Amino acid sequence: MPARRRPVAGAAVLAALCLTAAGCGSGGALPQAGPPAPDSTSPAPPEPSASASRSPSGPASPSTAPLPSATSAKALPKGPLTGRTVVIDPGHNPGNREHTREIDAQVDIGTGRKECDTTGTATDSGYAEARFTLDVSRKLRTLLEAEGAKVVLTQDGDRPFGPCVDERARIGNTARADAVVSVHADGSAAGNRGFHVILPAAVSGGGADTSKIVVPSRDLGERIAGKFVRATGSAPSNYIGGGTGLDTRNDLGGLNLSTVPKVFIECGNMRDPKDAALLTNEDWRQRAAAGIAEGIGSYLTR
Numbered sequence: 001m002p003a004r005r006r007p008v009a010g011a012a013v014l015a016a017l018c019l020t021a022a023g024c025g026s027g028g029a030l031p032q033a034g035p036p037a038p039d040s041t042s043p044a045p046p047e048p049s050a051s052a053s054r055s056p057s058g059p060a061s062p063s064t065a066p067l068p069s070a071t072s073a074k075a076l077p078k079g080p081l082t083g084r085t086v087v088i089d090p091g092h093n094p095g096n097r098e099h100t101r102e103i104d105a106q107v108d109i110g111t112g113r114k115e116c117d118t119t120g121t122a123t124d125s126g127y128a129e130a131r132f133t134l135d136v137s138r139k140l141r142t143l144l145e146a147e148g149a150k151v152v153l154t155q156d157g158d159r160p161f162g163p164c165v166d167e168r169a170r171i172g173n174t175a176r177a178d179a180v181v182s183v184h185a186d187g188s189a190a191g192n193r194g195f196h197v198i199l200p201a202a203v204s205g206g207g208a209d210t211s212k213i214v215v216p217s218r219d220l221g222e223r224i225a226g227k228f229v230r231a232t233g234s235a236p237s238n239y240i241g242g243g244t245g246l247d248t249r250n251d252l253g254g255l256n257l258s259t260v261p262k263v264f265i266e267c268g269n270m271r272d273p274k275d276a277a278l279l280t281n282e283d284w285r286q287r288a289a290a291g292i293a294e295g296i297g298s299y300l301t302r
């Protein structure tokens with residue numbers, strides 16, 4: 001998701017960016033690939049069956065409305081996240097580019113109106129953000145399910161476009177998720193590097209009320225940021241967040257309309273060649289998913 005623009009922060013701010021003691025491995029250097037993760041040779045998670053997850057007669061939680069891509073009927077291993085529900089929101093949709101009329105329709109985001117969804121960005125070589133977000137989200141699902149969590153994706157490449165941002169929020173709310181993470185990559189200027197986590201601002205009115213989620217969402221976001229640094233070797237953004245890797249926004253419907261703890265993560269800048277080299281790398285995406293999973297796990301077992 002191309003973020004709103006902010007002045008480029010000086011490189012010096014990176015020196016003060018460590019979020020947690022464990023997250024200081026990159027020493028304030030510009031983002032770079034860390035050592036290969038021990039599991040980097042693991043096979044990619046299986047492609048989900050789109051037909052199964054879309055079927056109206058497919059698995060559905062008895063206590064909630066039918067949800068897309070729910071795994072409620074899947075036999076999950078017992079683990080530290082057993083009994084917890086995580087909603088993963090893969091930003092955009094690869095099909096959005098063919099449905100510009102639908103995704104340009106305005107929806108209420110609490111603080112105003114905004115387009116239903118956007119196409120997202122892409123690397124200069126044409127690797128779409130929507131492909132990136134789906135891949136990381138599926139890897140993340142595999143990791144969280146292995147720890148016992150029930151995982152719901154807001155879309156799994158199983159619908160022609162969207163969902164709209166308001167529906168993305170409702171899916172997390174309806175699932176009564178313990179945590180929701182929206183996965184993105186940014187589209188900023190070359191030279192702008194690193195990741196940042198976006199936290200919900202305190203907003204109310206227009207159907208939005210984030211008063212109960214601001215504090216827990218910050219906790220979730222800080223944990224994800226700290227683990228993401230360690231897992232990927234990437235540094236917090238050098239252009240948003242003043243080196244903290246954290247940003248707060250009130251213009252995102254997916255956050256404004258959430259009633260459960262939720263953050264966005266912009267995993268890197270697709271328009272920067274060095275970040276793009278990471279984002280297009282399968283092993284790096286596995287590490288990114290691992291970092292996010294560890295952050296969610298830390299939050300849910302705090």
Ligand SMILES: [Zn+2]
Pocket residue numbers: 001002091092120121129183184185186
């Ligand atoms: Zn995005």
